[in-house]
Amino acid sequence: MNPVNPSNPSNHPPMFVVDDEEAVRRSLARLLGAIGVPTETYESAVAFLQSYAGDRQGCLLVDMRMPGMSGLDLIAELKRRNITLPVIVMTGQIDERSLQQLTTHNPLGFLEKPFSVRELRVLVERWRSTF
Amino acid sequence: MAEHRLRLSREVYRLRMLGMAMGVLPIAAVLFARGAAAPAWMAALVNAFVWPHLAWWHARSRADSHRAERINLLIDSALGGMWIALMEFNLLPSVLVVSMLTMDRLGWGAKFLVRSSLAMAGACAAATLIAHPAFRPATNMTEILASLPLMVAYPIAMALAASQSRRLAQEKRKAVEQTIDLRDQLAHVARVGTLGEMAAGLAHELNQPLAAIHIEANAALELGRANSRQPGWDTTRESLERISEQSLRAGEIVRRMRTFARRGPMERERLAIGPPVHEVLALLDHDLHHYAVETTIDLPDDLPDVIADRIAIQQVLVNLIRNAIEAMSAPAVAVRRLIIRGERADACVRVSVTDTGPGIDPGLGEALFHPFHSTKPAGMGLGLSICQSLVEAHGGRIGAGPHPEKGARFFFELPAAP
Numbered sequence: 338m339n340p341v342n343p344s345n346p347s348n349h350p351p352m353f354v355v356d357d358e359e360a361v362r363r364s365l366a367r368l369l370g371a372i373g374v375p376t377e378t379y380e381s382a383v384a385f386l387q388s389y390a391g392d393r394q395g396c397l398l399v400d401m402r403m404p405g406m407s408g409l410d411l412i413a414e415l416k417r418r419n420i421t422l423p424v425i426v427m428t429g430q431i432d433e434r435s436l437q438q439l440t441t442h443n444p445l446g447f448l449e450k451p452f453s454v455r456e457l458r459v460l461v462e463r464w465r466s467t468f
Numbered sequence: 469m470a471e472h473r474l475r476l477s478r479e480v481y482r483l484r485m486l487g488m489a490m491g492v493l494p495i496a497a498v499l500f501a502r503g504a505a506a507p508a509w510m511a512a513l514v515n516a517f518v519w520p521h522l523a524w525w526h527a528r529s530r531a532d533s534h535r536a537e538r539i540n541l542l543i544d545s546a547l548g549g550m551w552i553a554l555m556e557f558n559l560l561p562s563v564l565v566v567s568m569l570t571m572d573r574l575g576w577g578a579k580f581l582v583r584s585s586l587a588m589a590g591a592c593a594a595a596t597l598i599a600h601p602a603f604r605p606a607t608n609m610t611e612i613l614a615s616l617p618l619m620v621a622y623p624i625a626m627a628l629a630a631s632q633s634r635r636l637a638q639e640k641r642k643a644v645e646q647t648i649d650l651r652d653q654l655a656h657v658a659r660v661g662t663l664g665e666m667a668a669g670l671a672h673e674l675n676q677p678l679a680a681i682h683i684e685a686n687a688a689l690e691l692g693r694a695n696s697r698q699p700g701w702d703t704t705r706e707s708l709e710r711i712s713e714q715s716l717r718a719g720e721i722v723r724r725m726r727t728f729a730r731r732g733p734m735e736r737e738r739l740a741i742g743p744p745v746h747e748v749l750a751l752l753d754h755d756l757h758h759y760a761v762e763t764t765i766d767l768p769d770d771l772p773d774v775i776a777d778r779i780a781i782q783q784v785l786v787n788l789i790r791n792a793i794e795a796m797s798a799p800a801v802a803v804r805r806l807i808i809r810g811e812r813a814d815a816c817v818r819v820s821v822t823d824t825g826p827g828i829d830p831g832l833g834e835a836l837f838h839p840f841h842s843t844k845p846a847g848m849g850l851g852l853s854i855c856q857s858l859v860e861a862h863g864g865r866i867g868a869g870p871h872p873e874k875g876a877r878f879f880f881e882l883p884a885a886p
Contacts, residue, residue: 358676358679358680360676360677360680361676361679361680361683363680364679364680364681364683364684364687365683367683367684367687367691368683368684368686368687368690370687371687371690371691372690402672404834404835404838405834427679449723450675450676450678450679450719451675451678451679451682451715451716451718451719452679452682453682453716454682454683454686454712457683
């Protein structure tokens, strides 16, 4: 594994943003870009799975509540494919059951929408500290 | 209704057989003492042992058995009046006949009591005119003894019958009260559910743009920092920070609203799916009849129980079945069939509701269950969304399809009890 230099965006592993809400995707891409994280956005879990090559590094920033395949479904599917991407979960409302299920997948962190950007930055730094 | 009315006639039939069998004893005693002729004996026997069956047959053969029974009772009174004359006004048996017949009529209203008294008096007068009986009111010991069974046993039998019908009425009232209770509870769950669903739906819809505003403001702050030397940046930054703060505050308000409207805790009990299905169908009986919907229930006996909140499951069933009825209510729908089927699906129990209405636009897909989405002119679009929340709160799932050729099928699955 090549060491990456966070200050060099071309070498920085990307954030895969999966959210069905276009406004949120766009803003996240702009913000993450501004703090030096390259971003790829996907409008659905299926779109992400179709384009993702199993060995790419990065971090998944995924919305829980999406039509069709939910964020939880996507995380379970990644596990089934033996893909170990770090995951940050965004959620509108989280009930206890989903929280329990999620916790078994050991995500990097939760963001309850609308979350403070400060919380997002803390999680991004946590991810960066792993490489 | 007819069966209920016949129940009354059956009760009267039993009492009449008993009353006549015992009533014939004092009559026979008097006839014996007076050395009556064969026709009088024949009349007494026919009255005692043939008439009750004739009356029962009469009540059964008429469409309005209630009316037939009233006529029977008037004939009873007339026969009683006739016997008073034929017994030569023998005091104790005559008083017994009058008091027993009057007691019997008390439950039928004052007007009927007057009519039956008139029938009795009229028949008594007619028999007096035709047969010219002597007037011998003295009662001897044999006649008193023969009167005893009627005096003692008949009032007891009547009291028993009255208490039995009172108990039946009580049970019926209790059943009605339970139905009303269930309806109230379901209405409450629907109201709370609707509020909660509206709040959750609004919260979800509002959270997305609020999140986008907050993130966008922060992106602008980041991007602007590179140009922080430019004049006026401080004002711009302040403005962006305020947008960021206020959007977060709005989000906090939405979050609080959602917590406030969140549903109360659900009961969890082990229950068979059959009783809630039947209860809900009873509740919607009026609509099912109104639209002449033919209902088929297919719940196998070996269907596992589920762990669920009974009221929540009833609410889901009410919503799905009411949707089905509404879908079939259009005059253009020729065949109206409702099929409720239960089956095992892996570790779950699946209940499906199928109708023969116009069906569902296949393009709707997931949108069917989204809040504020409705295909009905006056719909809020919360029914299916509430069903989804309720079913998912049980760890189950709800869905549509596979649809029949003409109509729609919705189903929900609940985890089977271990």
